[in-house]
Amino acid sequence: HAAEANRTDLMTITRFVLNEQSRHPESRGDFTILLSNIVLGCKFVCTAVNKAGLAKLIGLAGETNVQGEEQKKLDVLSNDVFVKALISSGRTCILVSEEDEQATFVEPSKRGRYAVVFDPLDGSSNIDCGVSIGTIFGIYMVKDSIEPTLDEVLQPGKNMVAAGYCMYGSSCTFVLSTGAGVNGFTLDPSLGEFILTHPDIKIPKKGKIYSVNEGNAKNWDGPTAKYVERCKFPKDGSSPKSLRYIGSMVADVHRTLLYGGIFLYPADKKSPNGKLRVLYEVFPMSFLMEQAGGQAFTGKQRALDLVPKDIHERSPIFLGSYEDVEEVKALYAAED
Numbered sequence: 251h252a253a254e255a256n257r258t259d260l261m262t263i264t265r266f267v268l269n270e271q272s273r274h275p276e277s278r279g280d281f282t283i284l285l286s287n288i289v290l291g292c293k294f295v296c297t298a299v300n301k302a303g304l305a306k307l308i309g310l311a312g313e314t315n316v317q318g319e320e321q322k323k324l325d326v327l328s329n330d331v332f333v334k335a336l337i338s339s340g341r342t343c344i345l346v347s348e349e350d351e352q353a354t355f356v357e358p359s360k361r362g363r364y365a366v367v368f369d370p371l372d373g374s375s376n377i378d379c380g381v382s383i384g385t386i387f388g389i390y391m392v393k394d395s396i397e398p399t400l401d402e403v404l405q406p407g408k409n410m411v412a413a414g415y416c417m418y419g420s421s422c423t424f425v426l427s428t429g430a431g432v433n434g435f436t437l438d439p440s441l442g443e444f445i446l447t448h449p450d451i452k453i454p455k456k457g458k459i460y461s462v463n464e465g466n467a468k469n470w471d472g473p474t475a476k477y478v479e480r481c482k483f484p485k486d487g488s489s490p491k492s493l494r495y496i497g498s499m500v501a502d503v504h505r506t507l508l509y510g511g512i513f514l515y516p517a518d519k520k521s522p523n524g525k526l527r528v529l530y531e532v533f534p535m536s537f538l539m540e541q542a543g544g545q546a547f548t549g550k551q552r553a554l555d556l557v558p559k560d561i562h563e564r565s566p567i568f569l570g571s572y573e574d575v576e577e578v579k580a581l582y583a584a585e586d
């Protein structure tokens with residue numbers, strides 16, 4: 251009967267968040283409304299991504315579609331969708347997007363208590379070849395929603411109230427943490443609802459996979475080079491780790507969360523702060539990893555303790571299984 255009950259007792263993401271909300275009697279449902287607008291944005295991007303190939307065909311005539319509209323690149327289109335969905339939620343006052351140089355301050359009549367930082371389309375280089383891409387977001391509760399300033403988003407990631415991502419792959423998977431563990435939901439296209447499919451995700455303590463762009467090896471610093479060397483030629487007689495690198499952070503992190511192992515985008519001589527952006531890539535993924543029992547390290551400190559000075563600041567990142575990241579920390583500590 252359990253299976254039967256399961257099939258009929260559909261736990262949608264909205265019901266799940268409402269249940270969570272009952273843990274915060276003081277909340278006025280604002281977070282639920284905010285989240286439902288983020289979910290709406292992800293559903294839209296999911297359909298747009300799935301049609302992107304076809305749309306491209308339609309827009310062959312010089313990048314305009316049949317209505318003569320200027321064809322928007324998917325990451326610009328996704329950005330427009332999320333900015334509009336977040337503003338119309340009436341629950342945000344500041345938005346930071348990878349695609350917008352400046353932060354967006356929501357007009358006073360539509361302001362709410364949350365600041366949202368997001369990467370509307372992560373893994374853009376993989377769009378044209380149909381490889382998994384995603385959306386990443388982090389949410390801060392602001393102190394002053396009447397006259398918000400940029401300081402509200404130049405906060406360490408540990409101050410986030412929620413973080414998550416949506417991966418547009420063979421299925422559309424939404425992974426979320428509101429600070430009480432990590433849960434995964436899969437979109438049922440026939441219902442148009444995200445259904446709880448991965449309750450209480452915990453990352454294995456140690457993994458057999460490392461995930462890094464080996465093409466940057468020439469420019470790595472000592473500890474990173476040593477760590478990767480150990481993955482390939484273990485000294486303790488254990489078997490070498492497998493390398494898996496998709497090139498979309500969302501996909502590489504999702505695999506790491508479910509299978510265990512470590513994802514690293516280290517600093518290198520060309521980019522001393524690495525490539526990934528602190529607010530809307532490093533923080534949300536680090537938040538999720540810690541909530542799932544893993545950890546995230548910048549090479550100098552716990553990633554969530556970092557205080558960004560600029561909304562598009564970058565940081566090196568080593569995240570994943572607790573024990574794997576411990577090894578990296580030991581190598582950097584030995585370096586000091």
Ligand code: AHG
Pocket residue numbers: 348369371372373374375463497498499500525
């Ligand atoms: P985005 O497409 O949002 O700019 O992010 C791309 C990022 C991230 O998704 C991925 O981990 C990384 O770029 C891959 O970089 P390399 O191609 O340098 O390995």
Ligand code: MN
Pocket residue numbers: 369371372373499531
């Ligand atoms: Mn990205």
Ligand code: MN
Pocket residue numbers: 325348369370371372373374
């Ligand atoms: Mn992006």
Ligand code: MN
Pocket residue numbers: 348374
């Ligand atoms: Mn980009």
